[in-house]
Amino acid sequence: MTHGSVGSRIERVLLSEEAIRVRVAELVELIKADLGELDPVIVALLKGSIVFLADLIRGFDRPLAFDFVGVSSYGDGTSPGEEIALTKELSVDIAGRHVLVVDDILDTGRTLRHVLRYLEVFRPASVRTCVLLDKRARRDVAVEPDYTGFEIGDEFVVGYGMDFADHYRNLPYIGVLAQGR
Ligand code: PRP
DSSP, rough: OHHHHHHEEEEEEEEOOOHHHHHHHHHHHHHHHHTOOEEEEEEEEEEEHHHHHHHHHHHHHHHOOEEEEEEESSSSSTTOOOOEEEOOOSOOOOTTOOEEEEEEEESSHHHHHHHHHHHHOOOOOOEEEEEEEEEEGGSSSSOOOEEEEEEOOOOOEEEEOOOOOHHHHHHHHOOOOEEEO
């Protein structure tokens, strides 16, 4: 599949629509089995998680609340002194609730760690984490997701919500961006 000039800069498809669909369905079943009768509140991190979130929530056949937290990092992504700021705060009450944090990709782990610390202040009953992609080799803080779609290598991936300079988020698959971009 091509997406005109945008799609043409994709070097290769890393995860096809079908591979993603199958794995997301598996994740839904794992999460449902762990939740039992509990009603979760999903907290998704803007913006990259929105496509994953949209597919994930449609697998649930029960009441489900969700909200967004906006996160922005300042720096080159490799500096230990990098600052992370919230650009959108939580707008639902998660006190005593069972929270599932959803994100598209776990890289250094700093974003997720920051958000987990932020959420704890609201005294949720429990917090679990679900990431579609885990770039494990890049981790520099101790964060371990409860649910992982795929472990991937240290490649620049786009599509299915993930961007390069705000392009490619709408690709239905996950691709590796060509070098020399
Ligand atoms: C990506 C991704 C995670 C974060 C992971 O967000 O969605 O939230 O980076 O990186 P880390 O583990 O090194 O902290 P990005 O900054 O690309 O913003 P976006 O989701 O709005 O595209």
